[in-house]
Amino acid sequence: MTSSNGISVLLVDDHPVFRAGLRAMLEAEDDMVVVGEAPDGETAIRQVRALEPDVTIMDLSLPGVGGLEATRRIVEIGVNTKILVLTMHTEEEYLFPVLDAGASGYVTKTAADRELITAIRTVAAGDVFLYPHAASLLLGRYKTPPGKDSSDPLYPLTQRERDVLTLTASGYSSTDIGRKLFISPKTVDTYRARVMHKLNLSHRSELVHFALRTGLLKPNSPP
Numbered sequence: 001m002t003s004s005n006g007i008s009v010l011l012v013d014d015h016p017v018f019r020a021g022l023r024a025m026l027e028a029e030d031d032m033v034v035v036g037e038a039p040d041g042e043t044a045i046r047q048v049r050a051l052e053p054d055v056t057i058m059d060l061s062l063p064g065v066g067g068l069e070a071t072r073r074i075v076e077i078g079v080n081t082k083i084l085v086l087t088m089h090t091e092e093e094y095l096f097p098v099l100d101a102g103a104s105g106y107v108t109k110t111a112a113d114r115e116l117i118t119a120i121r122t123v124a125a126g127d128v129f130l131y132p133h134a135a136s137l138l139l140g141r142y143k144t145p146p147g148k149d150s151s152d153p154l155y156p157l158t159q160r161e162r163d164v165l166t167l168t169a170s171g172y173s174s175t176d177i178g179r180k181l182f183i184s185p186k187t188v189d190t191y192r193a194r195v196m197h198k199l200n201l202s203h204r205s206e207l208v209h210f211a212l213r214t215g216l217l218k219p220n221s222p223p
Helices: 016-027 040-050 067-077 091-101 109-124 134-140 159-169 174-179 185-198 205-211
Strands: 008-011 033-040 055-058 084-086 105-110
Touching: 008 016, 008 040, 008 109, 016 109, 033 040, 040 055, 040 067, 055 067, 055 109, 067 084, 067 091, 067 159, 084 091, 084 109, 091 105, 091 205, 105 109, 105 159, 159 174, 159 185, 174 185, 185 205
Parallel strands: 008 033, 008 055, 055 084, 084 105
Antiparallel strands: none
């Protein structure tokens, strides 16, 4: 659950020294607090149930239940925690399985000192955190085949719903989208829920997939 001290974070990694370093870095931020740690997937699942953190930082290489399976099981539980994968593995190896499992973002450990804080704030706000390179990988996977009418999947959506979809996939928060479209953040959330219902999507990451596949979102395009 959200801490009065800011974004509550659970750290899942089997290296205690690395976890200690992450804890020190995160707790130096005014809007973050580490509420728990877990050295393996099974413990992570129990900790998520008990603590309901806003964000769970998940390593993939864990003893016993691995990070990918732990992510799937946490998503199935239905606890409102956003899972941010932090791993040494390259995006080419694990990006698609991570997003399919329900994670909200992917950060490599080599970039943790520069990207992790931003990534945590991004996913805690309900958005997806991906590097531009990841968007390129997704485009390669979901590119519309030649000759297929790319506008067909958008047929159920109104123009306003398309606008909300595009801005959400681009990484904007509900507050930012509301400001751009001159509507309230709550109304943005309502439009987003309608989009996900109409498109039969379950996770925010799937909005990114859809936006790339239909051409609403271009890779390497900054917000």
